[in-house]
């Protein structure tokens with residue numbers, strides 16, 4: 001587990017440089033299990049490469065991953081990663097999207113982009129989404145390691161799609177996780193090797209934002225009911241600051257059979273007042 005000092009150092013690097021690498025974040029056993037699960041799912045569901053140039057004609061991406069294997073639940077919750085995200089965003093952040101990125105041999109480099117480039121906020125802006133790229137294979141120059149432009153999250157514009165930018169290759173060992181501010185200019189590299197490059201993209205956003213994947217509709221409720229509470233909250237069964245995301249003054253986590261969700265901010269305010277004055281508010 002990371003110490004508080006390490007968590008802060010990673011959070012500072014994301015703010016200053018736009019990215020950080022948590023080396024050896026995941027155990028070799030977990031990495032092996034995750035790759036085995038991905039290979040099995042591809043086989044069982046006969047999943048093939050993506051159909052757009054951005055996603056990669058030789059890249060297999062599995063979206064809505066939490067529905068496929070319980071082992072994947074460990075990824076968004078990982079104790080060496082989530083605390084860093086929570087330090088940059090806050091503890092009420094959400095999972096925005098979670099997919100596999102398996103680059104096959106011959107996959108061309110992806111255009112340099114920002115993940116939140118379509119959001120019409122003046123740049124630069126505060127980090128709104130943090131992406132965790134999990135290296136399940138060693139990330140090398142020749143097998144498509146992600147390319148990044150350090151410091152670009154502070155630029156006042158977004159990259160021009162299809163333009164060739166000088167970038168740094170984020171080489172790292174399998175089990176390492178690169179976290180970056182999604183405003184950082186980046187893209188997948190070219191896979192010139194004869195092996196597949198296994199990875200995940202696990203992105204988190206603020207609790208007041210719309211998630212990239214609609215996880216509340218995409219994950220069957222019977223599956224979400226089995227999640228640990230924190231994963232349910234990350235998937236959007238939560239109310240940001242007791243205000244955003246409620247259903248008729250109730251926390252949506254109650255839909256999953258949890259007894260009492262978060263109190264709404266207006267109820268909490270009255271309860272606090274009543275405690276101070278000793279006068280109970282309206283029931």
Ligand SMILES: O=C(O)CCC(=O)C(=O)O
Pocket residue numbers: 055101110115133144145146147186187188189199201
């Ligand atoms: O595959 C990678 O290394 C990065 C993929 C990526 O940035 C994306 O698909 O948005």
